[in-house]
Amino acid sequence: QLQLQESGPGLVKPSETLSLTCTVSGYSINRSSYYWAWIRQPPGKGLEWIGSVYYSGSSFYNPSLKSRVTISMDTSRNQISLKLTSMTAADTADTAVYYCARHEHCDNCYSSYFDSWGRGILVTVSS
C-alpha cells in the first residue's frame, strides 16, 4: 500500500531555506509513469502546486515559485525532497502545510491529478 510521509523542520526563520523530505513506502519512485509533487496550503486557504519531479529527474515548477524551488529525488532512499529558498514571514503563503503527492501528469491523457497524498507538515516562518 502506497504511503507518503513528509518530514522536516516545523519552524524556519525569514530568509532561510526550507528543506523537506517525503519518504515513499509501498511503491518504488524510480518506476516510470508517475511524477512526484509538492503542494502547499496556507492555514485556512486553498491549495497551491509547487512543482513535480519525474523518475528520470526532470522537473517542472509553478512559474510563481520557480526561481526559489528545487525538487529532487533520492531513489536509493525512495525519497523526494523540496528546497524553497528565501522564506518569508507572515502574510505570505510560505507559512503553510506542505504536502507531497503522487502525480499523474501524462502528455497524451489531457489530465493532471494527484492520487495519493501524505498527511502534510506544517511549516511556520517566524523569527
Added chain:
Amino acid sequence: SSELTQDPAVSVALGQTVTITCQGDSLRSYYVSWYQQKPGQAPRLIIYGKNNRPSGIPDRISGSSSGNTASLTITGAQAEDEADYYCNSRDSSGDHVLFGGGTKLTVL
C-alpha cells in the same frame, strides 16, 4: 488562462443534490480532477479524467464538463459530504498545474 474559479461556498439540504462548479479557459482542452478535504486532513482525489472515480468513492459522486465549466455533482448529500472541494487541471499551455480556490460545502 492561469485560473480556475470556484464559488467559495455552497449549501445543500440533507438528501438533496448539489453541484459544485469550476470555471477556466484551460478546461476546454484538459480534464478536471476533484478533491475532497475535511478539516485537519489531506485532500482526497474523488474524480479524475473523464468522470473516473478512485476505488472507494461512491457512485453518487460524479463529474461532468461542458465548454469552460466542469461540475461535480453529489446526489443524495450526506452529512459526511460536508467538506471543502477543490478542482485542479492544467493551465492553457498544458505545462503547469492549477488548483481552484475551493468550495466549502455545508450540508444542512
